[in-house]
Amino acid sequence: MPITKSQLHKVMHERKSVRKYDASFKIPQEQLEELLVEATSAPSSSNLQPWRFLVIQDDAVKKELRTIANNQEQVETASAIIAVLGDTKMYENAEAVYTKNFELGYINETTKDFMINNSYKLYAQLPQETLTNIVTFDAGLISMQIMLLAKEMGYDTVPMGGFSKEAFAKHFDLADHIVPVILIAIGKAAAPAYNSSRIELNNIAKFI
Template sequence: MTTTRLNTTFNEIVKGRRSIRKYDTTVKISKEEMHEILETATLAPSSVNLQPWRFLVIESDDAKATLAPLARFNQTQVATSSAMIVLFGDLKTLDYSEEIYGHAVELGYMPEEVKESQIKAIAAHYANMTTEELKETVLIDGGLVAMQFMLTARAHGYDTCPIGGFEKDKIAEAFGMDKDRYIPVMMMSIGKADDKGYQSVRLPVERIATWK
């Protein structure tokens, strides 16, 4: 599989990223390349490696029509992007612990006895978590994978925009998902930029960091 990457260095990727709201509608990202972007993005860390992120890739006209009424003031991104990514956190991600840790054993990353002790300890930990603590955990993990997704997209020559303004209480059910299990983290548009985005400023490190 051949993919085109616009940027080659970390600084180019990070410093060249902009939040883009209008995209070239003639550019479509193939399923194969989107798979590669997602695969790289999910190398992000997560709490006890339970990887609670779930991605809904909305690219068809019908799916975008379903999304549009829920996207509030972000209609340009929906209409012009190659795809809209809705990122959810799975509150039942513990169900995947055997699959994740079992595969680690198969690959020789850990012995079976370590896997068993880890899963037992993780299950006990999650059993004592409140719903709010669990939501906080998956939202933090979701933020980590979201940023990695956007930087990976940039490395592939695409642009993105993180979006928090949408109907979070309706989006899961609109796409046939269990709203009590999957909580929305954010949406992200992705495509080839059709504008340059906006320059923005950041507070200096002296204002935001303290050394002790």
């Protein structure tokens, strides 16, 4: 049967990376909070939800951030910058995560205890590089949800990996276990984004 084009399909194809924003437009904080709550439905490794967010709305702070982010204009003109961070000590939240799942009736007590113990046993002994890779992967999953949800709410976004992560961590005094992953500018477009082509499927996929 042919695939019916849904609202999700529409949002996916209307979402473009916008770099020109109306600097006078401000998204209410309540809407930013709602956006992040909805985005946390994203999957994550062992459901440990390692994403953390620093939402920068203050104009002076955005101006400071612009120097860290390769002088990208949208850092200063977007309504907000959502910095998506990863917590490499996410396994320390295992007890809270799985206890809540148990209380909500999603898992039984045996599964709860197993998952708590297994999370500590597995993740606590991993090298920092491996933990960073895990939280970076999970941050990517939630970042895409943030951008799609933002578009559905009528806002535009652009993801930015072009910034000094070391300078960001130092400037915002991040703990050693909090890893900057991506910056997402969000706001009201002042100019349309460029369209972009995609590589043909037969050049990127093989079915066996």
